[in-house]
Amino acid sequence: MQDEVFPLRFERAPAAVLTGNARPVLAEVAALAERFAESGAGGAVDLAAMPLSPADVDWLRGTLGRGEVSAVIEAAGASSVEETAFAGVWWVTHRNPLGEVVAELIEVAAVPAIIAAAREDAAAGAARLAAIVAAPAAEALA
Amino acid sequence: MNPAKTIGERLAEAGVSRRAFLKFCTALASMMALPPAAGPAMAQAIATRERPSVIWLPFQECTGCTESITRSHTPTLESLIFDLVSLDYQETLMAAAGHQAEAVLAAAMKENFGKYLLIVDGSVPLVEDGAYSCTAGRSNLALLKEAAQGAAAIICVGTCSSYGGIPRAAPNPTQAVPVSAVVKDRPIVNVPGCPPIPVVITGVLAHYLTFGNLPELDPLGRPKAFYGETIHDRCYRRPFYDQGRFAKTFDDEGARSGWCLYELGCKGPVTYNACATLKWNAGTSFPIQSGHGCLGCSEPDFWDRGSFYRPLAAADWGSAKTVGAAAAAGVALGAAAAWAARRRQDRFVKEAAAPADRKPEG
Amino acid sequence: MDLLAFARGPGMQWATAIFVAGVLWRLVGVALLRRKPDLSAPRVAAKWKGLRLIVLRSWPRKEFLGGTAFTEVMGYVFHIGFLVALFFYLPHVLFFADVAQGLLGVTFKGVFGVAWPTLPGGIIYFASAVSVAALIAVLVHRLVNPVKRLISNFDDYFSWFVTIAPIATGMAAYSHIGAPYQTLLALHLLSVELLMVWFPFGKLMHAFTIFAARGSTGMLFERKGATL
Numbered sequence: 163m164q165d166e167v168f169p170l171r172f173e174r175a176p177a178a179v180l181t182g183n184a185r186p187v188l189a190e191v192a193a194l195a196e197r198f199a200e201s202g203a204g205g206a207v208d209l210a211a212m213p214l215s216p217a218d219v220d221w222l223r224g225t226l227g228r229g230e231v232s233a234v235i236e237a238a239g240a241s242s243v244e245e246t247a248f249a250g251v252w253w254v255t256h257r258n259p260l261g262e263v264v265a266e267l268i269e270v271a272a273v274p275a276i277i278a279a280a281r282e283d284a285a286a287g288a289a290r291l292a293a294i295v296a297a298p299a300a301e302a303l304a
Numbered sequence: 305m306n307p308a309k310t311i312g313e314r315l316a317e318a319g320v321s322r323r324a325f326l327k328f329c330t331a332l333a334s335m336m337a338l339p340p341a342a343g344p345a346m347a348q349a350i351a352t353r354e355r356p357s358v359i360w361l362p363f364q365e366c367t368g369c370t371e372s373i374t375r376s377h378t379p380t381l382e383s384l385i386f387d388l389v390s391l392d393y394q395e396t397l398m399a400a401a402g403h404q405a406e407a408v409l410a411a412a413m414k415e416n417f418g419k420y421l422l423i424v425d426g427s428v429p430l431v432e433d434g435a436y437s438c439t440a441g442r443s444n445l446a447l448l449k450e451a452a453q454g455a456a457a458i459i460c461v462g463t464c465s466s467y468g469g470i471p472r473a474a475p476n477p478t479q480a481v482p483v484s485a486v487v488k489d490r491p492i493v494n495v496p497g498c499p500p501i502p503v504v505i506t507g508v509l510a511h512y513l514t515f516g517n518l519p520e521l522d523p524l525g526r527p528k529a530f531y532g533e534t535i536h537d538r539c540y541r542r543p544f545y546d547q548g549r550f551a552k553t554f555d556d557e558g559a560r561s562g563w564c565l566y567e568l569g570c571k572g573p574v575t576y577n578a579c580a581t582l583k584w585n586a587g588t589s590f591p592i593q594s595g596h597g598c599l600g601c602s603e604p605d606f607w608d609r610g611s612f613y614r615p616l617a618a619a620d621w622g623s624a625k626t627v628g629a630a631a632a633a634g635v636a637l638g639a640a641a642a643w644a645a646r647r648r649q650d651r652f653v654k655e656a657a658a659p660a661d662r663k664p665e666g
Numbered sequence: 667m668d669l670l671a672f673a674r675g676p677g678m679q680w681a682t683a684i685f686v687a688g689v690l691w692r693l694v695g696v697a698l699l700r701r702k703p704d705l706s707a708p709r710v711a712a713k714w715k716g717l718r719l720i721v722l723r724s725w726p727r728k729e730f731l732g733g734t735a736f737t738e739v740m741g742y743v744f745h746i747g748f749l750v751a752l753f754f755y756l757p758h759v760l761f762f763a764d765v766a767q768g769l770l771g772v773t774f775k776g777v778f779g780v781a782w783p784t785l786p787g788g789i790i791y792f793a794s795a796v797s798v799a800a801l802i803a804v805l806v807h808r809l810v811n812p813v814k815r816l817i818s819n820f821d822d823y824f825s826w827f828v829t830i831a832p833i834a835t836g837m838a839a840y841s842h843i844g845a846p847y848q849t850l851l852a853l854h855l856l857s858v859e860l861l862m863v864w865f866p867f868g869k870l871m872h873a874f875t876i877f878a879a880r881g882s883t884g885m886l887f888e889r890k891g892a893t894l
């Protein structure tokens with residue numbers, strides 16, 4: 163048996179520990195939330211910018227809690243956007259088509275940027291819609 | 305092809321949505337350790353630009369670097385970079401061959417003179433005017449000199465083009481040198497690694513596309529965003545290093561428990577690269593995570609820096625022979641000094657014993 | 667060749683050679699000197715009891731305690747800190763293991779059955795910090811105490827410098843403070859090499875001679891009938 167020949171027993175201890183890096187991240191989010199409430203200018207914190215252990219991330223998620231909104235954006239892999247218990251503070255996870263996390267952010271905004279439709283796209287959409295609206299009318303006349 | 309089209313338009317044509325592109329830029333910004341706001345800014349900047357022409361020249365190399373990129377782990381995201389640039393010449397990937405391919409190269413260099421990005425993998429042999437590595441009858445040396453003239457910048461992919469790599473290992477029979485030894489008057493970015501992490505190459509290209517310039521470099525010409533920290537700095541086994549828990553062999557208790565590999569020759573502490581954070585093979589792991597010490601492949605002369613399995617601390621203090629010779633020399637010196645002292649003593653004793661020999665005073 | 671490659675290669679080789687040759691030169695030179703014949707009759711018959719001085723001199727006599735306590739304590743603190751960092755930090759142990767393997771073809775474990783123990787980096791760092799603090803304290807004491815200042819020469823100050831430099835650079839390398847790790851590591855190695863090169867030619871040589879000197883002095887005292 164493979165296992166008997168070379169039994170691997172990884173000590174997971176370091177990963178399960180809080181590094182103390184989660185609090186500063188939370189403080190940054192709090193500062194952004196305050197700024198957003200005052201001026202409407204939000205921002206984002208990149209969770210990869212700080213060495214966080216899985217325990218740190220769990221703590222952050224737990225502390226921020228869950229809010230009312232969650233959405234999945236299917237664009238070159240699934241991205242999920244979840245509101246936290248604090249309105250305007252969003253947990254954004256970008257995944258690639260293989261399901262791996264490529265970026266994880268805490269965004270502070272009315273709506274995360276990735277959700278909002280762009281004006282250019284909206285223009286193109288409006289044109290297509292107009293064409294559809296125009297078409298049946300023409301058919302009806304014919 | 306209409307070169308006036310912007311990248312944004314091209315992406316839309318290729319069916320890449322704005323959100324997918326924004327996500328790509330956010331991920332890139334995160335990997336390049338840029339502030340999160342840079343993601344949307346990058347998306348904005350890149351979308352409005354024209355696609356730059358990229359010429360990729362393989363020299364004295366093993367094609368491992370090309371393999372690394374073409375097999376990069378996030379197919380849609382990283383291959384997206386190839387939609388952002390116009391890869392005009394890449395011997396290994398292009399369909400054209402022979403005279404046709406060379407004609408493409410000549411045309412691309414002429415049309416985009418002064419504007420194209422030159423990517424080089426592989427070192428440049430100098431012996432016999434570079435005869436050891438030729439493409440279409442021309443030496444790498446001649447080709448590099450010509451191609452560099454019209455390049456806006458040169459990106460050296462891999463340790464070979466960056467620092468000479470394995471072809472340059474002692475005794476370096478072909479006198480291989482890095483690109484920077486041949487080209488002195490063009491901005492050069494080194495993306496070393498044997499092979500380099502694919503996303504690092506993508507990141508450098510994206511930076512160039514976004515800001516129109518090259519990223520900030522360290523003294524060895526590497527982008528600081530990716531090579532700013534050592535493997536050891538970001539290694540998940542670091543707590544074990546700090547606690548003093550080390551694997552002594554590759555199959556002992558320590559190795560099984562995932563302890564630090566320093567004693568087994570890990571070069572992580574002196575190797576600047578992003579393997580520990582970006583990882584390899586679909587984000588699966590990196591060498592240390594797979595149980596093997598870091599070889600230091602992104603550092604100059606990594607091949608000649610002693611055994612991969614000798615601990616970093618075991619400096620080259622010499623050999624039993626040299627130390628023996630030093631010891632012999634020391635003993636001889638000491639004996640000679642003692643002998644001289646004894647002679648002096650003898651002389652004094654003799655002089656003291658024979659006062660009659662002295663001239664009477666006064 | 668970069669700084670680190672030099673420090674790990676030729677620098678270390680030359681330093682080792684000079685250290686070995688220098689130390690043996692001085693030890694052999696002293697050992698082969700002719701002792702002066704002592705023609706007086708010994709006052710005490712017991713010949714070897716004088717060796718007790720090796721231990722006795724390890725702390726001050728009661729009479730001197732008040733005046734020398736500070737120097738004694740600080741001296742012990744920095745020596746112990748230095749030796750702990752030198753002999754129980756894994757990279758150092760690996761270096762010595764490599765030397766032992768190369769010179770004698772043996773490993774510690776092969777001879778004694780157990781591996782040489784090492785301590786966690788944090789403890790080594792603490793020991794080094796304490797050592798540095800004590801070294802600075804004794805330097806300040808040397809500078810402000812008029813008698814000590816008067817009897818100090820270049821050797822004292824330089825030996826102090828080459829002792830503190832490896833500890834300080836080692837701590838900097840461990841915590842990556844001030845420069846890239848490779849540069850710090852190179853500086854650490856170079857400072858060690860400086861220590862090795864200076865060692866045989868200055869007062870640092872006491873590490874090899876101190877106990878022999880105490881022993882022979884003790885035997886001399888004994889013979890003359892002095893109270894130890």
Ligand code: SF4
Nearest residue numbers: 536539564565570572
């Ligand atoms: S395995 Fe290597 S990189 Fe990781 S902590 Fe140990 S020495 Fe450092």
